[in-house]
Amino acid sequence: MKKLIKSSSSVDKSKVARPCKSVPGAISRRTFLRNSSLMAGGAALATTVSPVMMKKADAAVAAGGKIEQVKTICTHCSVGCGIIAEVQNGVWTGQEPAFDHPFNKGAHCAKGASIREHGHGPRRLKYPTKLVDGKWKKISWDEAINEIGDKMLEIRDKSGPDSVFWLGSAKHSNEQAYLFRKFAAMWGTNNVDHQARICHSTTVAGVANTWGYGAMTNSYNDIHHSKAILLIGSNPTEAHPVALQHIFKAKEENNAPVIVIDPRFTRTAAHANHYLKIRPGTDVAIIWGMMWHIFENGWEDKEFIRQRVYGMDDVMKEVKKWNPAEVERVSGVPEDQVYAATKAMADNRPGTFIWCMGGTQHTIGNNNTRAYCAFQLALGNMGVSGGGANIFRGHDNVQGATDLGVLSNTLPGYYGLSAGSWKHWSRVWDLDYEWIKGQFDSGSYEQSKGKDVPVMNTKGIPVSRWIDGVLEDKANIAQKDNLRAMFFWGHAPNSQTRGVEQKKAMEKLEMMVIVDPYPTASAVMPDRKDGIYLLPASTQMETYGSVTASNRSFQWRSKVIEPLFESLPDQTIMYKLAKKLGLADQLFKNIKVNGEEPLVEDILREINRGMWTIGYTGQSPERLKKHQENWGTFDYDTLKAEGGPADGDYYGLPWPSWGPPEMNHPGTPNLYDTSKNVADGGLTFRARFGVERNGTNLLAEGSYGKGSDIKDGYPEFSADVLKKLGWWDDLTAAEKKAAEGKNWKTDLSGGIQRVAIKHGCSPFGNAKARAMVWTFPDPVPIHREPLYTSRRDLVEKYPTYEDRKSFWRLPTRYKSIQATDFSKDYPIILTSGRLVEYEGGGDETRSNAWLAELQQDMFVEIHPRDANNAGIKDGDDVWVEGAEKAKVKVKAMVTRRVGSGVAFMPFHFAGHMQGENLLDKYPEGAAPYILGEAANTAFTYGYDSVTQMQESKCSLCRITKA
Amino acid sequence: MATMKFYCDAERCIECNACVTACKNEHDIPWGVNRRRVVTIKDGEQGERSLSVACMHCSDAPCAAVCPVDCFYTTGDGIVLHDKDICIGCGYCFYACPFGAPQFPESSAFSSRGKMDKCTFCAGGPEDDHSSEEYKKYGRNRLSEGKLPLCAEMCSTKALLAGDADVLSDIYRKRIINRGASAFDWGVNFNNTKIQG
């Protein structure tokens, strides 16, 4: 029987997954265009958008279009995978692996591999929409901006600018994030925040207060050098899949033991050598339990501690209480496992320490993160390649948005909200400080050290508490009035807890403005007849700019396609709104605006001029574009370019990239690494907390960076310090003029930084890291039981905090909640987490058919014992009722992944509310393919004692058959 | 001539499903049809492993053997393809295939399944290379451009390998050598008190 033999001509079959240089012209041109039509049959709902609206998304039928390859960066997580988009006639027709990209080498997860869907996205929000009498009505941009602006001004008039909440996004580009923060400042409020609050705010606070900066200290690639890897509350197989590429490299080539500490046997745990199953909320217990073994066996790096750590003695005192029996009693992990895991880290240094939401989302989140830091400090794993605190951030630009200050407690660059900070930024913005001050409510609602503090200098309401800003009695809020209007700008609501109250708050608001590529659950949760505006924002694929990955590297995104439908990039929307509000001249003073689109490069240049604190100054548009053009020249293991146009740079100029761009600082790949000269990316611990405390030297002792002219610790650099050191004359005349009376953060010439670095010194000083933070509620991290805990026997010994009358402008409860025993009625510990197919609030990824097909049902993971006790079988519909009586109807997944007494829900679903399907409330043609209950509807009150982070990793619930 | 094969390294697969969506993306595959899938066994328990499965392009393909209309053919590279114009949608290839590779757009009464669809190793089908006919029926033809299947190229951890069997074996062998030194400690070890150095 003759078989047809299909001959494949001229193909080099020896190429297997090796970097493939895509040389245009060498590849045969595709003479057809993709049929970008979508699903046929199945669960897909046909779009009802008119053909006119679809014209931008329809595949152009012309054949023979030239294929353009556009480089951009994935928008789904902080790994920052490189993407090569193939575009023909303005239509996104294909994706090729970016083999050259140093972070991912062409690899993706399900989300990155399907991101081309952003190029046709039929479920997008297509035009400005307004809710009129319960129905969605299309309006024009001008109408929308006008009405929104009018309402805002009316509110400002009656209640003051603090009554508008500016909820921004971790998915802004750097330029958009910066502009957003600046906009809120122009408007006159500190009520501006974003996802970082509910993600890594406790990390930033805890870690920055430990050694100076609150960011990932090394990088994903640097894990190649790790000899041991510990992950706590982190599940990268679902949340950062490409990070596993790097983790496996260390595991396989360095024989690095992988230790996973998690209440669930996650997919990450399945690849681990050690798995410690802890009770949710017992991070401090387990870490101190491990430290107990470290100190018992003398495994700590005594020299490192002596030179570079303050307060380890205080930590040791606390750790002594955590003997194996107590650790097991509190966390549930037996001694042999704790010992084995500790020994693995101690024997195999440098080891890296990774954590994510499992550790951060607690009322004691700041304790957890500082405990993690103390662990690494004790083992001397900081400031070395292969070690570090490798904090995996979440969204693609949560790092950038955090750095650029889309936070209610600071201006861009973590300068804070003091008068000095405002003055610095006024200078950068080239605006009159008094004018800015005048934009704010002149009242004062808080006191500090007996003096009234103007509202301009007080922390605003954080996103985790915005509902209380609306619902709380205004007499109890430290601002003039309640929140009356709110922007949901690139931020979904279902990632925050207390969904039922959120619904109420949304109904009480007078205006909701949702600026997003998708309607999000905010559009459907409230039962409203009017007062909701939906403004279609473009995705990052439809604009360009820079983004900061978790490892602090900047990456340049090029525009893949023009904005779809009537969407506009954030910066353009901001321009339109600013113009309406009469703030455009100030907001864009030194930023060119082409038509209505602000020039992205100018925004970055302004950032470069002002963000001296974290070295956002060296990453100019030109340098970043050069890096984008030369991905392949950066080394996979070190991220350093050897040769090529970016020779000597570290990929993305990971901040701090000190000094102005002309100084050409290569970036700092691993923070606090004294084995390198600061000029080559080395660094010391920041001298942020003073020079001495109670007679103890807070500066480093005998530890200093390579090539440092000061062979010991030193304080942060200022004009005075330079003069004392006799280095003042190293400054040029122009620099002297700018630097006089300033310090390394406020000298706009960058001269102080330049000179310090010239002498091999870190501009921010050389100090010890603090294992004990005396300004925090718990200076030495201690364990406290979650507000909703099933271990009532531990509440007496490990109680939560006292209630606070005013914390971030709001009354915040702790003890009064923990006082009630909910464990009888709600016996199961509820925790939450991620799925690889979805991201964040989920409306965007659930609108991607290729992803949505893979996760069609919202579910709760329940242990067989608990399922049997409740008469529940796998696949049954069940009610998960939270301890605050909100309940969600989901499918039961009976699995041993969770321990008995623990249940898990993914938080990405939305569109159902306590059993009700809200599909009909979505604007026509803009609902995601898959809807489900939001896990956070059932999650409860509970906020971190420093940052107001929500406690969404340990609450209580009961599960019954529906 | 090279023999094209897939290999999924179970020690690296993390069920990120990039291979699944990359394939859907590249070939514009409708809802309900999945040329590639990831199967996880022992889910949630010690020993859990995931494997990415699609057509394995068998040397002695059972699908080709049982097809009533003999619509399959094997290319010189060992890739098993089929002709949708000849396929009658009987489903026998799906019965025979150990990996469940054949997919059908419908599953209706009177055994109407539509034309079988499956992984083509990104090598298109019997139509002319890069023709729009080929694209509509079989998806992209990457192999004739010297590229490899997108699922493997985009695998997050390089668990899924695709290409010449000899080269794949070499890569996997190197991994085994790396892992071999710790083979005695491999996998999840809950009660491990002896740590290798």
Added chain:
Amino acid sequence: MRIHTLIMMVCLVLSVFQVQAADPSVDPPPPPESLLSINPGSELWREVRQRDGVVEGISQVKSPGANVLVNVSGQSWREYRMQELVPIAGAAILIVLVIIAIFRLLRGRIMLENGRSGVKILRFTTSQRAAHWTTAILFVTLGLTGLILLLGRKFLIPLFGAEGFSNIAVAAKFLHDYLGPVFMLALTWLFVLFVRDNIPSPKLDLQWLLKGGGLFGKHASAGRYNAGEKLWFWLATIVGLAVIISGMVLDFPIFGQARATMEFYHWVHSVSAIILIVVSFGHIYMGTAALEATFEVMKTGYCDANWAKEHHDLWYEKVKDSNESAPQSQAQANTDTGQRESADSAY
């Protein structure tokens, strides 16, 4: 052809003397203690190789059977279909046709002993004939289309080419899949109309069988239906039921049937279909060319009185005097004083 016959014979032999694989009921000896916790990877591959049966995992892809890692039954089914069914079916059909041909050659056409009498007796009502022919046509169509799908690849592709045969196969599948359920209705109808007189009369039928149905000289008594016809009726009913039920399972893959299920029912369907086909050759031969004056009976509904006397003497006795005889038959046939059976009626 010879090779196929050889293969078929070998298969037949093998299927009788099953070659035993390694006995799965005897476990290999347990590994020594010291190796027990080493290399869990071997555990994984044991599962993947399905040492202990089908391994079901989970998959986010929800196509039927997606969560099964390796479907082992497919291989046994492939071997059954390609190495047993195809050759055996082909051979069986040929062999039966050859046997019939040989029988014809040896025995020739079986004529009426006393020739036609000219007297007609009503044997089948209009509905009986309708039911029979409907079922017959459906059966032949289904059988033919089924055989096209089974054997067409081997014999028809060389004749019609790949595309040509594909068109034929598409038509064959269409007819087969849609007519199958219709055949179910028709066979049921046929069963209802013919069952009463096909109830076995054990003594009579056995005697008829022992006498070889009168094919080789000796006269065998029979009622309305002889044992041969009854056997065919019950075979068609029972094996027909098997072919129908299995066919329905195969024809409606919308109830989440697993592949192993489909493979099992395919085996049932194919075995019963082949049995029915080869036996139907006998029935068709017997009903058409084998005997004189037989085909007209099912064609017109009336049979000749002598034919009735010769082949269904007991039935003839019962009905010869009935009012239902055909109008033109006045002639008195010789009647035997056979036992009158209690009132029966085919009417």
